[in-house]
Amino acid sequence: MLRRAIGKFIRHPGGMVGLGLFLALVCIAVFAPAIAPYDPLRVDPIAALTPPSAEHWMGTDTLGRDVMSRVIHGTRISLRLGVISVSIGLSLGVLIGVLAGYLGGRVDGILMRFIDMLLAFPSLILALVAVFALGPGLTNAMIAVGISAIPAFARITRGEVLSAKENLYVQSAQALGGSEVTIMVRHILPNIIAPNIVMGALMTGTAILAGAALSFLGLGAQSPTPEWGLMLSQGRGFMSLAWWLTFFPGLGIMLTVMAMNLLGDGLRDVLDPRIR
Amino acid sequence: MRIARPLQAALLGALLVVSALAGTAAAQNTGGELVFGVNREADMLDLHVGSSRYDLVPAAQIYDTLLFLTEDGEFLPWLAEEVTFNDDATEYTIRLRPGVTFHDGTPLDAEALKFNFDRIVDPATMSAKAAGEMGPYNRTEVIDELTVVVHFDASYPGFLAAISDWRSGGPHSPSAIQADPDGFRFAPVGTGPFRFVEWVQGNRIVLERNPDYAWPRPGTQNDGPAYLDRVVFRTIAEDGSRVVSLRNREIDGLLRLPPQELAGFEGNQDFVVTRATLPGSGVLLIVNAGKAPTNDLAFRQALLHVVSPDQISRVGYFGAWPPHRGSVLSESNPDFVDVSDMFPFDPERAEQLLDEGGWVMGADGVRVKDGNRAELVYIGFPSPETTRTMELIQALVGPLGIRIQITELESGAIHAARQAGDHHIAHLTFIYTDSHFLRTLFHSENIGRGWNFIHKVDEDLDALLEAVQIEADMERRAELAERIQRHMLEQGYVLPTVYQHTINVFGAHVNDVESYPVYGEAPYFYDTWLD
Numbered sequence: 001m002l003r004r005a006i007g008k009f010i011r012h013p014g015g016m017v018g019l020g021l022f023l024a025l026v027c028i029a030v031f032a033p034a035i036a037p038y039d040p041l042r043v044d045p046i047a048a049l050t051p052p053s054a055e056h057w058m059g060t061d062t063l064g065r066d067v068m069s070r071v072i073h074g075t076r077i078s079l080r081l082g083v084i085s086v087s088i089g090l091s092l093g094v095l096i097g098v099l100a101g102y103l104g105g106r107v108d109g110i111l112m113r114f115i116d117m118l119l120a121f122p123s124l125i126l127a128l129v130a131v132f133a134l135g136p137g138l139t140n141a142m143i144a145v146g147i148s149a150i151p152a153f154a155r156i157t158r159g160e161v162l163s164a165k166e167n168l169y170v171q172s173a174q175a176l177g178g179s180e181v182t183i184m185v186r187h188i189l190p191n192i193i194a195p196n197i198v199m200g201a202l203m204t205g206t207a208i209l210a211g212a213a214l215s216f217l218g219l220g221a222q223s224p225t226p227e228w229g230l231m232l233s234q235g236r237g238f239m240s241l242a243w244w245l246t247f248f249p250g251l252g253i254m255l256t257v258m259a260m261n262l263l264g265d266g267l268r269d270v271l272d273p274r275i276r
Numbered sequence: 277m278r279i280a281r282p283l284q285a286a287l288l289g290a291l292l293v294v295s296a297l298a299g300t301a302a303a304q305n306t307g308g309e310l311v312f313g314v315n316r317e318a319d320m321l322d323l324h325v326g327s328s329r330y331d332l333v334p335a336a337q338i339y340d341t342l343l344f345l346t347e348d349g350e351f352l353p354w355l356a357e358e359v360t361f362n363d364d365a366t367e368y369t370i371r372l373r374p375g376v377t378f379h380d381g382t383p384l385d386a387e388a389l390k391f392n393f394d395r396i397v398d399p400a401t402m403s404a405k406a407a408g409e410m411g412p413y414n415r416t417e418v419i420d421e422l423t424v425v426v427h428f429d430a431s432y433p434g435f436l437a438a439i440s441d442w443r444s445g446g447p448h449s450p451s452a453i454q455a456d457p458d459g460f461r462f463a464p465v466g467t468g469p470f471r472f473v474e475w476v477q478g479n480r481i482v483l484e485r486n487p488d489y490a491w492p493r494p495g496t497q498n499d500g501p502a503y504l505d506r507v508v509f510r511t512i513a514e515d516g517s518r519v520v521s522l523r524n525r526e527i528d529g530l531l532r533l534p535p536q537e538l539a540g541f542e543g544n545q546d547f548v549v550t551r552a553t554l555p556g557s558g559v560l561l562i563v564n565a566g567k568a569p570t571n572d573l574a575f576r577q578a579l580l581h582v583v584s585p586d587q588i589s590r591v592g593y594f595g596a597w598p599p600h601r602g603s604v605l606s607e608s609n610p611d612f613v614d615v616s617d618m619f620p621f622d623p624e625r626a627e628q629l630l631d632e633g634g635w636v637m638g639a640d641g642v643r644v645k646d647g648n649r650a651e652l653v654y655i656g657f658p659s660p661e662t663t664r665t666m667e668l669i670q671a672l673v674g675p676l677g678i679r680i681q682i683t684e685l686e687s688g689a690i691h692a693a694r695q696a697g698d699h700h701i702a703h704l705t706f707i708y709t710d711s712h713f714l715r716t717l718f719h720s721e722n723i724g725r726g727w728n729f730i731h732k733v734d735e736d737l738d739a740l741l742e743a744v745q746i747e748a749d750m751e752r753r754a755e756l757a758e759r760i761q762r763h764m765l766e767q768g769y770v771l772p773t774v775y776q777h778t779i780n781v782f783g784a785h786v787n788d789v790e791s792y793p794v795y796g797e798a799p800y801f802y803d804t805w806l807d
Contacts, residue, residue, distance in 0.1 A: 043671035045591045062536075062664055063591060063671070136683070218658045223682045224667045237515050237534050237660050 008270045015266015021259035029076040036069035040226040049242050059244035061235070070226035071248045077227045078256055081142050081211040082204040088146025089207075090200055093153020094192070098184050100154070101161025108158075115154045123148040127210050131219045138227070141220035145210045149203050156199055160192040167191075194271040201267055205260030212253050228252050304498075308806040309506040310786065312799070313518045313530040317478065317511040321464035322453075323443045324396045327404035329707055329797060332442060333531060334481050334509050336798035339446030339466035342370065342439040344494050345709065349610045351436045352494040355384065355447065355467065357422075359439070365431045365748040370439075372422040376491050378449035379471040386424045390416040391450040393426065396443075406443035408716050411435065411745070431746040433753065434712035441709075467491070469502040469802040481509040496803050497788065503805040515660075522547075522781060528806070529782035529789070529799070535596035535661065538779060546784050550791055550799070554776040555608045556707040557717065558600045559662070561654075561669075561771035562694075563701055566723075566731030568648040570700045574633030575650070576768025580619035581626035582672045583771040592665035593774055600772035603765040604714060607775055611711045611757035618765050626676055635677070643677035650678040655693050656703030658684040665773055695724055697731045704729060705776055707797075711757040715741040718764070730769045737763055 009015050028035060037057075044064035052059045058067035100111040118126060130144035164170060165188070173183050212229030214220035221227035223234075228249040235245025312333075319328040321335055342356035351359070355376055361368045376384040393416045396406045412429040419425055426435070439445030449465035456463070462475050469492075470483035489501045510527060512518040515534040521527045533541065533549070541547050563570050563579065570576055585599035601607065601616040635643040635650060643650040656662050663684065670680045680701070685693060694702045706717060706727070719741045722728040740763065744756040764770050778797040782789055785807040790800040 041671070043668060045587065045668070048591065063667055136685075218684055222684070223663050224670060234660060234663065238536060239516060240519075241536060241540075 005270050009266055012266045012269055014262045015269065018259050018262025018264070018266055021255060022263050025075055025079060025256055025259060028072055029079045032072050032076050036066075036072040038066040038069040040065065040069040040073040041224050042066070049238075051242070052244055058248045059242065061231075061242075061245055062238070065224075067231075067244055067248055070231060071228070071252050073226040074228045074231065074249060074252055075256070077138065077221065077225065078208050078211065078252070081138070081145070082208040082256075082260070085142045085145035085207045085211065086149060086200050086204050088143060089149025089203065090153050090196060092146075093150045094157045094189075094196060096150065096154040097157025098161055098188060098192075101158040102165060102180070102184050102188060111154075112158065115151045118148075118151045119155075123151075123206070124210055124213060127214060128217075128219070131214055136219045136222065138215075138221040138225065141211050141214045144214065145207045148210065149207060152199060152203060153196060156195055157192055160195055161188055164188050164191045198264055198268040198271055201260055202264035205257040205264070208260070209253065209257055304503050304788075304803075304805040305807070306503045306805065307505050309508060310504050310529070310801060310804065310806065311508045311510055311527045313510050313512045313521055313527040315511075315513055315515065315518060315532045318481065318509075320461035321472070321475075321481075322448065322461040323446060324392070324401055324403055324406050324448060325461065332798045334483065334507075335442050335446070335464070335466075336468075336792065337470040337483055337507060337801055338464050338468045338472060339442045339448070340376075340468050340491065340493065341442055341445040342372075342447075343436060343445065345437065345440035346495075347608075351440060354493055355491065356439070359436065361435075363748070365433045365435070366428045368426045368428075368435055369419070370424050370426065372424075373491055374422060376467055377488060378447070378452070378467050379465045379486060380449050380452050382449050382451045382465075384447055384467055385421050386418040388447060388450050389424050390418055391453075392447050393444075395448075395453070408713070409434075409438040409441060409444040411438070411712065431748045432712075433748045433750075434710040434745065437710035437712075470504075470507055473506070479511060483507045483509075493800070493802065496790070498803050502802050504801060507801050522783070525783065528786050529780060531778070531780055531797070531799075533779040533781050535594045535779070538594065538596045541781050548782045548784060548786070548789075550780045550782070550789065552778050552791055552797070553598065553606060553608050554707055554778060554797055555606055555709045556713075556776060557604055557705055558602070558606045558775045559597075559665075559773045560600075560604065560704045561701045561773060562699075562704045562729040563769055563771060564697055564699055564729065564731050565767070565769060566697055567700070569635075569645065569650050570652065571732070572633060572635075572645070573768060574629045575635065577619065578626040578629040578633075578676065579673070579678075579771060580765065580768055581622045581629070582676065583669055583773070584621040584672070585616070585773055586621070587672070588665050588668060588773045591668045592661050593777075596779060597661075597774040597777040600774050603761040603770055603772055604718070605711070605757070605761060609709060609711070611754050611761075613758045613761050615761055615765055618762070623672075623676065630676060637677045641677055642679055652678065652680045652700035653683060653698065654680050654701045654703075655683050655685060655690060655699040657687070657690060662703055694729045695726075697724075697729070699729070701771070702729045707776070711753065711760075712745040714757070714760055715745050718760075718769070732769075734767065737767075 042065060047060050047064040048062055050056055050060040056066050061067055096111050100108040126148040127144040130147045131140055134140035134143060170187050173187050211220055215227045215229030216233040221230050231249040232246050238245050314333055316330045318331040318334055320326040321331060323331060323335055340355050343351045344354045345351055355373055356370050357373045358371045359368060372384060395401055396403055397410050397413050411432040411434055414427040414429050417425045447467060452465035453460050464472050469486055469489045471486045473482040473484050475481045484506045485502045487501050492499050512521055518530045519537055522530050541549050563576050565571050589595055589597055589599040601614045602612050603615050605612045630643060635645045638644045654666055666682045717727045720733040720738050723731055740756055740760045744753060747753040747756055780799055787805050788803040790803055792798055792800060
């Protein structure tokens, strides 16, 4: 079955483009110190606001720092932010979803009203509230974005659990006297992984965008961290004077989010049983 | 009792200016609406209560002041026809100009003035700034319909400057305040050339010409009602949008041009640029001497040798805001002293100071002394200029083994954090003309609850600050102020960066915009007319 899924994914052009872009970004992130031509924090006031040139391919910023080196190092931060915050959202969301779906009754009622409450707020507003409570900073931004991703994972998991619960193999496990934890972990969890992987890929793009938005608002990464959202924010007063300050970090965000969305779409087409 | 001498000389000068220009007044177009884009909305227009500098931008058109302070430090009569004081500056006699009325028709008389002073110092008013300007105020005694004597508990030479400021010297209408004390904040009534029409929160404040106006400020060309029908202060917070709005003629002028845009406007015939250095502290970085590692004198002095105002002006402000040459007073303050030779930019000397002071470079490139790592927290406002400044300083101190974490907070949070002493370095700007105000900022009585962010009790400094507040002899005062300025730098309590500078731009069709020579930020639209 896995081989068939891989085969199907390989024939999915959008998914392959997304995967290719994603792998390229991962390589850039891993080898950033080797690829970046300069130290991303090196200040050189004399070279401030140099347009793109042979020496500085993406120009320099107001402090003379090399924009290309900062964009390359920014890939690390953005991918890390995306992966960590989605991991937070996924693990807590799946936990809530499995408990609510499997146990049902009052537990389901309480947990799902809590999720409904979180869903009532747009995810960026939720992240803003969380970061206000936790204080600005990259780590807190990751937690905040992670919290804002919980409802999506919880709802999808609960739905899958509700349908999995009706399967014969679960009912047999129950009849054989398996403990609820064992049933949840061994029988239910493996069956709800696929939709969560798809959701995780799609949410990574959203999370990167939300993290950049928080940094843009001054609530995420702090200076002098080479974070794309922060670079956009600092460059926005120079749009007419130095376009390269916003263009390249913007391009970075766009490509990463596009990669994650294409990858997520591809995975959905391959893994979603309704489409399959 | 003696008469404030500059008043007499200046009165004559002002009369000459007015009469010389009176003949040109007929050429001005009357009518029209001027839209002025501001980066931040006023907090409130009850100046007895509020403290935001952005309040003054519309308020300067709504209120007049008792005296007018010129760039040369002269106090000219305006709503006060004459101000005299006794030898030890504990009693001031103010004689008001006759015939002045508030926008609601209430006459400006001795009782109205007494009401204003008493209200400012009343604790129930909860004045954030004006009460500080009233110094050791005791009471106001009404002598006749237009004369009052203001009594102080101690010598208070700063009172002339105080009544040249709109906060304590710009009369507010007593009848309007009594009718609705809280509502007055958003519906002010003064005596100025424009009266309040409406305030759409977050969008605009609209003023219209006061048709009864006949008590012009000294030195203006006009002597009757203003030429413009209306003035609209439109809030456009985003710097880029404000600039685009001006270029597209959606607004006629803007407050606070971002420094990087200056080159595009200066010398451009379609626009007029006005620039002014504001009085007060300038843009200072206050060093917390109450906790490690900045409680170490050698450490603070080392910082002074690397934090270069010249580089900060060039990198942080694109050269548009001039480098600070003093310590806690700007060039435009009367008692300013150039102390830039005390701690010249010298990274080698900084390194030597740290080595001699026992700060040993650790394996991770951060210096350590007695278990304290040279890691500093900076707390400031989120402004592109100060962020650039701090990033530059981070880069300058990095090779010396010092790390700085930049934390940018909004006004409420920043003030609480600075008062609590969460910082090692904190951002501070304050506008004031008279040296007596230094006590408000740096006396140890203001640690934890006021504006002292040094967090260290320095008895020598306290004594100097107390002395300067009550010294009536101007020469002696200047000497005291110089000692304070040198002491602040010697002790490394402040890292001066640039003078506070304001750059306003108007379309070329806007004529005769004046700015207050001393409180330079607020343009004054009394003489202004449109092509």
